[in-house]
Amino acid sequence: MIKGIIMVFIGVFVAPLLGGLIAGVDRRLTAWFQSRYGPPVWQPFFDVIKLFGKERMVVNRWLVFCAHVYITAAMLSVVLFFLQSDLLLILFVQAVGAIFLVIGALSTTSPYSQLGANRELIQILTYEPLIILAFVGIYLVTGSFRISEILVQTKPLLVSLPLLYIALCYALTIKLRKSPFDFSTSHHAHQELVKGFLTEYSGPYLALVEIGHWYEVVLILGLCSLFWATSWIGIIALVGVTYFCEILIDNVTARLTWRWMLGYVWPMGLAMGFVNLIWLHGR
Amino acid sequence: MKEVISTTKGTVVSKTVDMKKDGYRFVTMSCVELDADTVDILYHFDRDLHLKHLRLTIQKKEAVPSVSLVYFAAFLVENEIQDQFGIRFDGLVLDYERTLYLEKEAPDAPYCRISVSRDVKSGED
Amino acid sequence: MARTIIPFGPQHQVFPEPIHLKLVLEDEIVKEVVPALGYVHRGLEMLADVRDFHQMIQICERVCGICSTIHAQCYCQGIEELMGIEIPDRARFLRVIWAEIHRVQSHLLWLGLFADAFGFESLFMQCWKIREKIMDINEATGGNRVNPSINIIGGVKRDMNPDMAQWVLTQLDLVEKEVNHLEKVLLNDYTVKKRTVGKGVLTREKAMELGAVGPTLRGSGVEQDIRQIGYAAYGELAHRPVVGIDGDAYSRNRVRFLETLQAIALVREAVSKLPAGDISVKVKGKPEGEVVTRVEQPRGELMYYIKGNGGKNLDRLRIRTPTFANIPPLLSMLPGIELADVPVIVLSIDPCISCTER
Amino acid sequence: MLNTILFVLILGPFIAGALCFIIRSGHVRSFIVLAMGCLIATASIILFIKGPFSHTPPPLLGIPTHFLVLWGDDLLLFVMLYFAFKHGHLFTKILIIFQIVCLDYFELFMVDHTENFPLFFADNLSLIMVLIISIVGSLICVFAIPYMNKHEEHQGLKKSRQPKFFAFLVVIIGAMNGLVLSNNIIFMYMFFEITTLGSFMLISHDQNETAINNAVRALWMNCVAGAAFIIAMIWAYVIQGTVDAQKLIQAGHMGGIMLTPLALLCFAAMVKAAQIPFQSWLLGAMVAPTPTSALLHSSTMVKAGVYIALRFAPGYAGTFLSQSLAVSGAFAFLATSAMAIRESNGKKVLAYSTIGNLGLIFACAGINTPEAITAGILLIIFHAFSKALLFLCVGDIEQHIGSRDIEVMRGLYARMPRTTLIAVLGIVTMMLPPFGVLLSKWMAIEAASKHLFVILPLAVGSAMMVVYWARWAGILLSAPHGLKVEPEKQGLLTRFPLLVLVWGAVVLSLCAPLVYSKLVVPILSAPSFSIRAGIFENPTGTFLFYPVMLILALGFIYAVYAAKKARKARLSGPYLCGAQTTDPESFEGPMKKPVAVLSGAIYFESIFGNQKLTVWVNIFGGMLLALLVGGSL
Amino acid sequence: MDILKKLTRKSRIKSPWLLHFDCGSCNGCDIEVLACLTPVYDIERFGIINVGNPKHADLLLVTGTVNHRNKKVLVNLAEQMPEPKIVVALGSCGLSGGVFREAYNVIGGVDKIIPVDVYVPGCPPKPEAIIDGVVTGLEKFSKKKDG
Amino acid sequence: MFDMTPNILRNFFHKSSTRLYPKETRQAFGNARGELYNEIEACIFCRTCARKCPSQCITVDTKEATWQCDPFVCVYCGVCVENCPKKCLHQKNDYRKPVTDKEIIFMKGETKKKKCEGDPQET
Numbered sequence A: 001m002i003k004g005i006i007m008v009f010i011g012v013f014v015a016p017l018l019g020g021l022i023a024g025v026d027r028r029l030t031a032w033f034q035s036r037y038g039p040p041v042w043q044p045f046f047d048v049i050k051l052f053g054k055e056r057m058v059v060n061r062w063l064v065f066c067a068h069v070y071i072t073a074a075m076l077s078v079v080l081f082f083l084q085s086d087l088l089l090i091l092f093v094q095a096v097g098a099i100f101l102v103i104g105a106l107s108t109t110s111p112y113s114q115l116g117a118n119r120e121l122i123q124i125l126t127y128e129p130l131i132i133l134a135f136v137g138i139y140l141v142t143g144s145f146r147i148s149e150i151l152v153q154t155k156p157l158l159v160s161l162p163l164l165y166i167a168l169c170y171a172l173t174i175k176l177r178k179s180p181f182d183f184s185t186s187h188h189a190h191q192e193l194v195k196g197f198l199t200e201y202s203g204p205y206l207a208l209v210e211i212g213h214w215y216e217v218v219l220i221l222g223l224c225s226l227f228w229a230t231s232w233i234g235i236i237a238l239v240g241v242t243y244f245c246e247i248l249i250d251n252v253t254a255r256l257t258w259r260w261m262l263g264y265v266w267p268m269g270l271a272m273g274f275v276n277l278i279w280l281h282g283r
Numbered sequence B: 001m002k003e004v005i006s007t008t009k010g011t012v013v014s015k016t017v018d019m020k021k022d023g024y025r026f027v028t029m030s031c032v033e034l035d036a037d038t039v040d041i042l043y044h045f046d047r048d049l050h051l052k053h054l055r056l057t058i059q060k061k062e063a064v065p066s067v068s069l070v071y072f073a074a075f076l077v078e079n080e081i082q083d084q085f086g087i088r089f090d091g092l093v094l095d096y097e098r099t100l101y102l103e104k105e106a107p108d109a110p111y112c113r114i115s116v117s118r119d120v121k122s123g124e125d
Numbered sequence C: 001m002a003r004t005i006i007p008f009g010p011q012h013q014v015f016p017e018p019i020h021l022k023l024v025l026e027d028e029i030v031k032e033v034v035p036a037l038g039y040v041h042r043g044l045e046m047l048a049d050v051r052d053f054h055q056m057i058q059i060c061e062r063v064c065g066i067c068s069t070i071h072a073q074c075y076c077q078g079i080e081e082l083m084g085i086e087i088p089d090r091a092r093f094l095r096v097i098w099a100e101i102h103r104v105q106s107h108l109l110w111l112g113l114f115a116d117a118f119g120f121e122s123l124f125m126q127c128w129k130i131r132e133k134i135m136d137i138n139e140a141t142g143g144n145r146v147n148p149s150i151n152i153i154g155g156v157k158r159d160m161n162p163d164m165a166q167w168v169l170t171q172l173d174l175v176e177k178e179v180n181h182l183e184k185v186l187l188n189d190y191t192v193k194k195r196t197v198g199k200g201v202l203t204r205e206k207a208m209e210l211g212a213v214g215p216t217l218r219g220s221g222v223e224q225d226i227r228q229i230g231y232a233a234y235g236e237l238a239h240r241p242v243v244g245i246d247g248d249a250y251s252r253n254r255v256r257f258l259e260t261l262q263a264i265a266l267v268r269e270a271v272s273k274l275p276a277g278d279i280s281v282k283v284k285g286k287p288e289g290e291v292v293t294r295v296e297q298p299r300g301e302l303m304y305y306i307k308g309n310g311g312k313n314l315d316r317l318r319i320r321t322p323t324f325a326n327i328p329p330l331l332s333m334l335p336g337i338e339l340a341d342v343p344v345i346v347l348s349i350d351p352c353i354s355c356t357e358r
Numbered sequence D: 001m002l003n004t005i006l007f008v009l010i011l012g013p014f015i016a017g018a019l020c021f022i023i024r025s026g027h028v029r030s031f032i033v034l035a036m037g038c039l040i041a042t043a044s045i046i047l048f049i050k051g052p053f054s055h056t057p058p059p060l061l062g063i064p065t066h067f068l069v070l071w072g073d074d075l076l077l078f079v080m081l082y083f084a085f086k087h088g089h090l091f092t093k094i095l096i097i098f099q100i101v102c103l104d105y106f107e108l109f110m111v112d113h114t115e116n117f118p119l120f121f122a123d124n125l126s127l128i129m130v131l132i133i134s135i136v137g138s139l140i141c142v143f144a145i146p147y148m149n150k151h152e153e154h155q156g157l158k159k160s161r162q163p164k165f166f167a168f169l170v171v172i173i174g175a176m177n178g179l180v181l182s183n184n185i186i187f188m189y190m191f192f193e194i195t196t197l198g199s200f201m202l203i204s205h206d207q208n209e210t211a212i213n214n215a216v217r218a219l220w221m222n223c224v225a226g227a228a229f230i231i232a233m234i235w236a237y238v239i240q241g242t243v244d245a246q247k248l249i250q251a252g253h254m255g256g257i258m259l260t261p262l263a264l265l266c267f268a269a270m271v272k273a274a275q276i277p278f279q280s281w282l283l284g285a286m287v288a289p290t291p292t293s294a295l296l297h298s299s300t301m302v303k304a305g306v307y308i309a310l311r312f313a314p315g316y317a318g319t320f321l322s323q324s325l326a327v328s329g330a331f332a333f334l335a336t337s338a339m340a341i342r343e344s345n346g347k348k349v350l351a352y353s354t355i356g357n358l359g360l361i362f363a364c365a366g367i368n369t370p371e372a373i374t375a376g377i378l379l380i381i382f383h384a385f386s387k388a389l390l391f392l393c394v395g396d397i398e399q400h401i402g403s404r405d406i407e408v409m410r411g412l413y414a415r416m417p418r419t420t421l422i423a424v425l426g427i428v429t430m431m432l433p434p435f436g437v438l439l440s441k442w443m444a445i446e447a448a449s450k451h452l453f454v455i456l457p458l459a460v461g462s463a464m465m466v467v468y469w470a471r472w473a474g475i476l477l478s479a480p481h482g483l484k485v486e487p488e489k490q491g492l493l494t495r496f497p498l499l500v501l502v503w504g505a506v507v508l509s510l511c512a513p514l515v516y517s518k519l520v521v522p523i524l525s526a527p528s529f530s531i532r533a534g535i536f537e538n539p540t541g542t543f544l545f546y547p548v549m550l551i552l553a554l555g556f557i558y559a560v561y562a563a564k565k566a567r568k569a570r571l572s573g574p575y576l577c578g579a580q581t582t583d584p585e586s587f588e589g590p591m592k593k594p595v596a597v598l599s600g601a602i603y604f605e606s607i608f609g610n611q612k613l614t615v616w617v618n619i620f621g622g623m624l625l626a627l628l629v630g631g632s633l
Numbered sequence E: 001m002d003i004l005k006k007l008t009r010k011s012r013i014k015s016p017w018l019l020h021f022d023c024g025s026c027n028g029c030d031i032e033v034l035a036c037l038t039p040v041y042d043i044e045r046f047g048i049i050n051v052g053n054p055k056h057a058d059l060l061l062v063t064g065t066v067n068h069r070n071k072k073v074l075v076n077l078a079e080q081m082p083e084p085k086i087v088v089a090l091g092s093c094g095l096s097g098g099v100f101r102e103a104y105n106v107i108g109g110v111d112k113i114i115p116v117d118v119y120v121p122g123c124p125p126k127p128e129a130i131i132d133g134v135v136t137g138l139e140k141f142s143k144k145k146d147g
Numbered sequence F: 001m002f003d004m005t006p007n008i009l010r011n012f013f014h015k016s017s018t019r020l021y022p023k024e025t026r027q028a029f030g031n032a033r034g035e036l037y038n039e040i041e042a043c044i045f046c047r048t049c050a051r052k053c054p055s056q057c058i059t060v061d062t063k064e065a066t067w068q069c070d071p072f073v074c075v076y077c078g079v080c081v082e083n084c085p086k087k088c089l090h091q092k093n094d095y096r097k098p099v100t101d102k103e104i105i106f107m108k109g110e111t112k113k114k115k116c117e118g119d120p121q122e123t
């Protein structure tokens, strides 16, 4: 019980801090890759606090509603993760948030927001099956969808699920909105949709979305960490290397288009996942 | 400026068509105010780095046949001349109706200024 | 099919300059596009009425900040032709040097913005990082990063002593080295190719018919470059226009990339052949008559029509900038492409609105 | 008592239908429909409370029941034959004549009518079906009363066709009740055929060319199902010598020979449920007035298919048939989701979604583990409510705005806030946790995890489903900025069904654990989940049903509060690159003309809109069905 | 409460998101603004992100002369920025119309249309000057009242 | 694919090229055209600068011996400096600092007794 409460606490409070810090480190590293000095690592926190202090400005009150639902769902999904709950449940709860965020963006009459939201839906469409396949792979190895069952494994999952891990990394890249998949919105926003589906979220509501994003980043990195959950070193190494690669890929690729994503990543990711599953099945 | 061919309102389109047939690229048009009533419109063409011009002298009030159907590229500069000189072009493929650059608040046909400013200034020179 | 109508610009992140496109989309495919201009129109040609023909140099430099030197050069060249002035050889070479430095600057700037248009942020950063060296050259030689302001009627304002020239060359060597590092990225990278190959195709015939100029024209396989006329000192320097074949965004990209290297080579050659002597001649009299003069600017053919009346104010100054000529071809490239490619294709003509509208 | 209830549930609607047809007064008709609705809803609840039974009613009017059935069947088939001749459809004619011949031969010369077994049998599955049919079906009929008045008004009909319409509408309810309660497969067949005729009549209601074409298509496809059914029936009889469904199911366990008739039954079921490549009849049904579509889709007709599959599921557990059923169901789910994603016609989206969900239920039936069966049954329940609700919403919306196109519904919230909110809620219950549909889907995915060829389409299909639902919900809400919204007027008979359905959907979801433990568990061979404190758990996974629901509900409430508080926030127009005019929804375009912004969703025309793709999907679907039948020969 | 306010203020200074609007500039100033984002100057050091969306921006950088067409855009953009915000005018054009101020389609500097907080002279101002201008603007930020 | 990687890694393993302005400044180039200033004692108020200025931002009052320049209009082109007959007008190498309020450079010198030949009013 106590452990449970601690886990909830970590999920609710520590996770966003971690997420913010990761974002800060990300920006710093990105800057280094670009031969820049970069902002301080706690820059994301400044951003969010500042946003909370801005004037409230809305186009539509649905947006406010949706931003709150988003952060609730994001938080809940992380809490469920730390409670070592069912992977599919976590994914579904996470999807509530993601979908409400999109509905919020769709609820405005802003064309940029609308287009961004449509693209975000395409991103959801792309990553969700990949994640489900990864979970199925985990299930085939451990016999359960529960995280607690994964943690008692003695062999890292990565050994039996290498291809699914790559598929999951696709999902991770999409979820992190990194190049080449940053088309529904992007952090530095030099793109044709300006801020995409985040265009109309502003001030405190944008701050909520940002924090929600941190939760999600922690969640998805947490999912990655499951693939080497046998030791702390494994977790740190795996997540560290994965994230480093993400930043690297972000910096060595151009943004591509959603048509490309559907036509390339989807078949690739699904095929890889499927091959991995068949292989597991055959054993 | 060498090779300037004079044209009239009636022949300008057919001469432009000839230019196109001869493989000339449409460079642009220039409009120059001559006096209070007339302007010169110069059509510049290029073939292999060699320039050729048509000169059309018209009254400001007259409408000029557009060559934008011959050279689509002309639509932009013709709109510009409409804006700046208040001259009308007939048969523009895309007519901005004198809103290409200028808003209502801006002066009307700002490039037609001889009657106003140049008279005063010429005394100084 | 659901239609989307969006305003693309005037304030839009991917365009550094205000231009407005009314885009009609279906499934993010552009069905219709109508441009709106006038957000940067100043009416500076009319300033000839209130500024004398010397002062107009500074105005012409500010037609556009990206190729200011070249504008001034074209203008001075026109006035010199009207007044029958022969400028000293050294001045002719110096003009080439500065113009080509400017071209390197402009192309690097463009390569960066182009990369930005397809979301390659680090490439943008890299190009602009390299470009800073050119900006330093501008400031060191001309006194300002953007407007070196070296052209005057009758020659150039500033000389380049051997030390300075040497320093410029070493800087350019560094630039060249770094630009070469980017060759593979710009011309081979999978993602870059995905975003550029086959995008915004302009056939050779279309390019000619619609009056495309500069790299946009050369990207479609037409070997035409105003520098071939041999104005300034170009007649005495070895250069051949860089041409592409496919007429797509990739091809234009390639042309500009190679032109960057070509420009550096031209500077080298010009410095090595730099004759001794005066840098300017004294100017007497006032311009009279009309003239059309052209130079090759980074974006293509720049044309000035100048009419003088023997007074200190010009009768008419008309500037036809390359982007002005490239807009009709651009309009023909847009329908049928994806929304995501709109910035890529618009950028691929290297648009400069400030000079288009003046 | 039982006799009365069965009479009310099965024959009641027939009588009501006859009355509707004969008494041509609008008011009386409304009364009849309302009364019948109340009656069968009550009757279904009473039956439900009484629990499972098996029963043989006394012969009606002293005529042996099998005679009634034979006459009924023949009459039915000849009516159908008449229509087949009227519309000159050769294939239908052949099918129907084939059925007549088979049936008569079977009934007159083969079947031993003295066999003694309960004519009616009901376990919880049947009872659940009866509840859904009677309640949801009645609500739809009630909704149809004002709807059809308006519909005819819009069409400017001189002579009302409502009598016939309502007659068939209610008859279908009776037939469905009969179908799910019968234990004699000959009965089943008859009711099965009644629904075929009923749907034909309802689809052709508008009597225009498309309506008739689509109705004919529905007829021939359903006749294919009927023919398959009849072959299955005869085949099974030849092998087992019985028409007792329960016996047949048990016989299925024994040997492979029963597999073929079962496969044919499944095939019939899949055609009835409009699975690929037979989806077109259900899509064509969308031209009919909305109550038809709602009735056909949510609670009846198509559910007849999945009911049969689930009913006979124990009979083919663990066989190749089961596997291929799972795969073709999953494939239908994937393919229809992909088709729905490119659709902007609201009713078609609903139709595809229905077919998809039915596919999912087939997949569950095919997986055939207790978890899967649980998922399938729960899906039937939750889907019925949400889908009926959505259909009625679309109908209501269509009558207001004159279009069923999703794009035209953009910003509907500003015009019809009530209906919009109900519709959005309906959509949310279709796709998000903690609502029942998603709970069932969770179970389905967990159950399908071992079946690679099922899980892959499921994973991809559900993601696509999310896309089209979320897109629709967002579009409904995208109201212009700063608008004062006034709740629109809704007639009582429109509002009542909507409210009952939306509450039904929500409350039923809230009670999911109860529904599971009380209703579903008794049907299962072994309980699939343990439930503690609202947590579904089994070795495969855990669904923290109540905890998740609680926290999401809290978040929801807070979000509503925050949105209320945002009333004070500054209103600002959407971002339009700085080009907005005084009207924040339009921008100054070229030539200084104001242009209203327009947003259209992405419909993937170039990707899923491909005609070739559809053809391939149909071919592949057909091959899967062929595999299903052929593989069990 | 007080500490929260202080934190907000500090964050505001640490995270000024930027919107750049080219209001009829010759590009000289624009490219210098862009140059500020690039490695040699890297204003992301100050937490500045070029957001390109008025709704997210705190800092409006305006370059170039105001004309009759773009003034509406300028007003629209400024209006869509939530308080508190700072407007910085760049280059002679933005300050007064510069060399073009006598041209017929030039209204003049930005401050004729919207209030300007910081003026950065130059043609174009060097990136260093732009950074100085932003820093000066941030000082003003701490004095602005909460949004 | 990933052709950018070497460049990126090179950046990563080298010091960033950022000049940490304002902490770290760089000596301006000797030629740089910055802020204008007038050695007013040497100025003869001949108005050449005012006449030649393309931006028309200098106002010289010969009688009152004042020289003023609007730094918000000046484009720092250096034309005035080049044309000043007394070479009293200079440009610093550093740019003019941003300000929060409008300003004018105003300088007052002594009225010169000896007037220059030629009419300053001309042209």
Ligand code: SF4
Binding pocket: A023, A026, A027, A028, A030, A186, A187, A188, E049
């Ligand atoms: S996501 Fe964007 S803002 Fe965040 S660190 Fe990366 S580039 Fe910077």
Ligand code: SF4
Binding pocket: C063, C064, C065, C066, C067, C068, C071, C297, C299, C321, C322, C323, C351, C352, C353, C354, C355, C356, E027
């Ligand atoms: S094309 Fe025109 S605006 Fe663009 S850089 Fe060149 S001169 Fe300037």
Ligand code: SF4
Binding pocket: D147, D150, D151, D152, D154, D155, D289, D290, D398, D399, D402, D403
């Ligand atoms: S809008 Fe609805 S009610 Fe009216 S005619 Fe059409 S389907 Fe019937």
Ligand code: SF4
Binding pocket: C062, C065, C146, E024, E025, E026, E027, E028, E029, E030, E063, E064, E065, E090, E091, E092, E093, E094, E098, E122, E123, E124, E125, F075
């Ligand atoms: S201030 Fe100078 S560089 Fe800036 S826009 Fe104006 S003219 Fe161009």
Ligand code: SF4
Binding pocket: C062, E026, E028, E029, E090, E091, E092, E093, E094, E095, E097, E098, E099, E100, E122, E123, E124, E125, F074, F075
């Ligand atoms: S003169 Fe000044 S305002 Fe104009 S462009 Fe140059 S720096 Fe900018």
Ligand code: SF4
Binding pocket: F038, F042, F043, F044, F045, F046, F047, F048, F049, F050, F060, F067, F083, F084, F085, F086, F087, F088, F089
């Ligand atoms: S040109 Fe020189 S001397 Fe003459 S007024 Fe100007 S600053 Fe003074």
Ligand code: SF4
Binding pocket: F036, F052, F053, F054, F055, F056, F057, F058, F069, F073, F074, F075, F076, F077, F078, F079, F080, F081
């Ligand atoms: S520097 Fe140029 S703009 Fe400034 S005062 Fe001197 S001449 Fe005028």
Ligand code: SF4
Binding pocket: F044, F046, F047, F048, F085, F116, F117, F118, F119, F120
């Ligand atoms: S003549 Fe006098 S006023 Fe004219 S430039 Fe010489 S000193 Fe100045």
